[in-house]
Amino acid sequence: MLALHNAPLSWTTKKTNLLIASYLFYAAWNPPFVILLWLSTVVDWHVAKRLFTEEVKSKRRMLLAISVIVNLGLLGYFKYGQFLLENFIALVALAGITYQPPDWNIVLPVGISFYTFQTMAYSLDVYLRRAEPSKSFLDFALFVTFFPQLVAGPIVRPTHLLPQFAVARVATPQQLYWGLALMTIGLFQKVVVADGLLAPAADAVFGAGETLHPLDAWLGTLAFSGQIFSDFAGYSTTAIGVALTLGFGLPDNFRFPYAAIGFSDFWRRWHISLSSWLRDYLYIPLGGNRKGNLRTYANLMTTMLLGGLWHGASWTFVVWGGLHGLYLGVERWLKARVGKLAIWTTLPMQILLALLTYFFINITWVFFRAPDFATAWRLIDTMLTFETAGEKVLPTVFITQTVVTIAVMLAVHWTMRERRLDDVVARVPGWLTGLIWGAMLMLIVITQGGSDAFIYFQF
Amino acid sequence: MPSSTSSSEPNVQRSKYDRALPKRPLGRAFVVAVIVAASLLVAWEMHWRSFGVMPSYRNSNGLWAMERRRIDRGEGDATVIIGSSRALFNTQLDVWERESGERPIQLALEGTTPLSIMEDLADDPDFSGTLIVGVAPGLFFGGFEYRRKAFDQYLNESPSQWLGQRISMLAEPWLAFYSYDYGLFTVIKRQPWPERAGVETEMDVRKLVNLGRDRNARMWSKVETDPEYQALARKIWADGFIPIEERDAEWIANALDNRRKQIDRAVAATRKLREKGVEVVFVRNPAEGHYAVSEPMYNPRQETWDVLIEETGALGLHWQDHEEMQGYWLPEWSHMSASEADRYTEALYHLIQRERAAQAADSTAEASQ
Numbered sequence: 123m124l125a126l127h128n129a130p131l132s133w134t135t136k137k138t139n140l141l142i143a144s145y146l147f148y149a150a151w152n153p154p155f156v157i158l159l160w161l162s163t164v165v166d167w168h169v170a171k172r173l174f175t176e177e178v179k180s181k182r183r184m185l186l187a188i189s190v191i192v193n194l195g196l197l198g199y200f201k202y203g204q205f206l207l208e209n210f211i212a213l214v215a216l217a218g219i220t221y222q223p224p225d226w227n228i229v230l231p232v233g234i235s236f237y238t239f240q241t242m243a244y245s246l247d248v249y250l251r252r253a254e255p256s257k258s259f260l261d262f263a264l265f266v267t268f269f270p271q272l273v274a275g276p277i278v279r280p281t282h283l284l285p286q287f288a289v290a291r292v293a294t295p296q297q298l299y300w301g302l303a304l305m306t307i308g309l310f311q312k313v314v315v316a317d318g319l320l321a322p323a324a325d326a327v328f329g330a331g332e333t334l335h336p337l338d339a340w341l342g343t344l345a346f347s348g349q350i351f352s353d354f355a356g357y358s359t360t361a362i363g364v365a366l367t368l369g370f371g372l373p374d375n376f377r378f379p380y381a382a383i384g385f386s387d388f389w390r391r392w393h394i395s396l397s398s399w400l401r402d403y404l405y406i407p408l409g410g411n412r413k414g415n416l417r418t419y420a421n422l423m424t425t426m427l428l429g430g431l432w433h434g435a436s437w438t439f440v441v442w443g444g445l446h447g448l449y450l451g452v453e454r455w456l457k458a459r460v461g462k463l464a465i466w467t468t469l470p471m472q473i474l475l476a477l478l479t480y481f482f483i484n485i486t487w488v489f490f491r492a493p494d495f496a497t498a499w500r501l502i503d504t505m506l507t508f509e510t511a512g513e514k515v516l517p518t519v520f521i522t523q524t525v526v527t528i529a530v531m532l533a534v535h536w537t538m539r540e541r542r543l544d545d546v547v548a549r550v551p552g553w554l555t556g557l558i559w560g561a562m563l564m565l566i567v568i569t570q571g572g573s574d575a576f577i578y579f580q581f
Numbered sequence: 582m583p584s585s586t587s588s589s590e591p592n593v594q595r596s597k598y599d600r601a602l603p604k605r606p607l608g609r610a611f612v613v614a615v616i617v618a619a620s621l622l623v624a625w626e627m628h629w630r631s632f633g634v635m636p637s638y639r640n641s642n643g644l645w646a647m648e649r650r651r652i653d654r655g656e657g658d659a660t661v662i663i664g665s666s667r668a669l670f671n672t673q674l675d676v677w678e679r680e681s682g683e684r685p686i687q688l689a690l691e692g693t694t695p696l697s698i699m700e701d702l703a704d705d706p707d708f709s710g711t712l713i714v715g716v717a718p719g720l721f722f723g724g725f726e727y728r729r730k731a732f733d734q735y736l737n738e739s740p741s742q743w744l745g746q747r748i749s750m751l752a753e754p755w756l757a758f759y760s761y762d763y764g765l766f767t768v769i770k771r772q773p774w775p776e777r778a779g780v781e782t783e784m785d786v787r788k789l790v791n792l793g794r795d796r797n798a799r800m801w802s803k804v805e806t807d808p809e810y811q812a813l814a815r816k817i818w819a820d821g822f823i824p825i826e827e828r829d830a831e832w833i834a835n836a837l838d839n840r841r842k843q844i845d846r847a848v849a850a851t852r853k854l855r856e857k858g859v860e861v862v863f864v865r866n867p868a869e870g871h872y873a874v875s876e877p878m879y880n881p882r883q884e885t886w887d888v889l890i891e892e893t894g895a896l897g898l899h900w901q902d903h904e905e906m907q908g909y910w911l912p913e914w915s916h917m918s919a920s921e922a923d924r925y926t927e928a929l930y931h932l933i934q935r936e937r938a939a940q941a942a943d944s945t946a947e948a949s950q
Contacts, residue, residue, distance in 0.1 A: 149740060150739065150740045150741035150744070151739050151740075151741060152739060153740065282598060285597075285598065286598050295608060296602050296603075296606065296607060297599075297600075297602060299607035299608060299610070299611045300600075300602050300603060300607060302611065303607065303610075303611075306614075314765075318765060318766040319766070322766075322770075335779075362600070366600060370598075371598045371599045371600040372600070513779075514777060514778075514779040514780045515780065516777070516780065517774065517776075517777055517780050517782050518774040518775050518776070518777050519769065519770050519772070519774045521777070522774075523769075542601060544600075544601045544602055544603040544604075545603075547603040547605065547607075548603040548604040548605045552605065552606075552607070552609045552610045552613070553609070553610070553613055555607070555610040555613075555614075556609065556610035556611065556612065556613020556614045556616075556617060557613060557614075557617055559610060559611070559613070559614035559617075559618075560613060560614035560615065560616065560617025560618040560620075560621065561617060561618075561621065563614060563615075563617075563618035564617070564618045564621040564622055564625070565765065567618070567622060568622070568625055568758060568763075568764070568765045569764060569765045569766060570759065570761075570763075570764035570765070
């Protein structure tokens, strides 16, 4: 792709190449699902064009409804169909009716939640008169399918990506090298840290199926906190790097989230493209914080509950979102009352608050990772009561890997809290950057990776 | 209203969307990185070669799927070998080809009952050849499928898996370290870590064979020549063994029920295969040491093998019944050394031909009476 993109071809040809590559990339998982991309592309293209020229409010609403129904309909059918069916069965069972439908057996198209939200942003921007529709179908189709971030984000806004397709872009040498460096960092996070160092402990603990020793429960949860970050941030960093080698800029998706002080800070650092999407297209349209305190708390909770459900069709994800909604609400309440005290700005207190935030975030990860509520409650119970009667499942090697990795990760996040990676690299001698870069490359290769897909592909 | 969604604006400010870059040229760092990575990889490769490892194809799910697909693509009349690791290690394709003039398709999977594959071949209209079924008692009559994913990949291989397999195979014959056994975290896990009280861990099976392009497996010379490595391999086989006397009645009842199900599966699949003209030959390869104790304990011949052969009516060759199948060197009790496997394959091939002929003669005699 790099060779084609740097060949002496017209910009339209290069964009066509990128579009074809994006479809091939998506088809590599399951070719028929490319049709979903086409459907989403065609519907939102036409809806946005009509929305832009239509002045009658009711017709505009109807057009938006078409876009929302098609996009959320696809998402609902493929992602939430089984979930809705199970809940329907449980509901009618309460009324004494036994309903046994045929097996659902629907395969979830990879990354459907990501590109659905990305295309919906386009129609919503035009509906809300925030932006004009694209004038080029090729550019719009490429916006929907741009392969670096298609299946697991960052969820890029049309206002960020479409203008980049307007003029010819080829990476400068510095962009190319930095893109390759980011790809190395991203793959290192995924292959070495997430899959190699942390996944074994997390898998052992969450798959144990029995009450565990508190050390195991805590280490498994901590391991998952590192795994989910390294896995997801690893993909985002790789995607950003790939786009950069082609000359395109994608926004940050993570900013050292485990150094967050408080939960609103966490959401400014974790999955930024989703949290800002939810803020702009859900929280603010719901009224945000403009309609009084009670409504603000309700809006926060609604946004986070739906954010939880976005991740997966399960009540455990809803609880995960609900806990974050609760945390944000409590934080808001506390900030209004004691937030201005000078003590909060001292370094020891900042570190304490960051650790407290990390502690509460870990509680939410239990629900995120646990296959069911029984497992989640069992782990939470052990983690909070420190009851030592449970089974030990983690051998010394997994304990060592988890403790060392999480300690290093927290130290790195805290050190980098107010810094940018490019600034740090600029201050480090070139040979040292090269040494670290080369070592990371070597470790990626010798880890050999398995066939573990990125966790967020399932969302 | 901003018009930034419009992609036809001629004066887009490129810098607005560009990412911040390090304010230090990265060209030199890139060159250093390539040199460092290449040097470290060469050192890593040399380390494993000095340990005795030579490049070999990986025993991957994708490679198995490729071999299985040969039946779909015009080789349905071939001799196909299924079973577990003993069928994989002990049946040498080169020797079989030399003796018979045809090269079999090797579909045996270590740690895995062949029954799912057998059922699949029974339902596959493309398959009309001969089926050699290795029977490792614990796996066959227990139904365990350690490598089920290989079969699943054949059934549902995505284009990315297909492509990944082919890219991987470009590197596999050249790099010794590119092996499941020498992945960084596998190596780390296998170091002598202090044991944690109360934690039960099973030892991983170590590398035992080198694999060819069509899954022809030959025992790795280190297993044959390094006494320490050989002892480790034996220790792993015996690790975690529980005598049947220590099993409770419920466990035993479930195991017996499960055994019956596996035999029923084999009987049904054999019937289907024979109905479409496929000849099925069950082979019980030799084993010794720990297995001479554990296998008869959990799966007595009279209750398993003999029942299987009687109920399927297929040709069955048990190593205890034929001199040609006895007297081979099994360095780690379960599999034959490479040269012994050559000798065994030659003997097995001729034994099969002879027994087939005898069985055919018996059938003819019965029909004429």
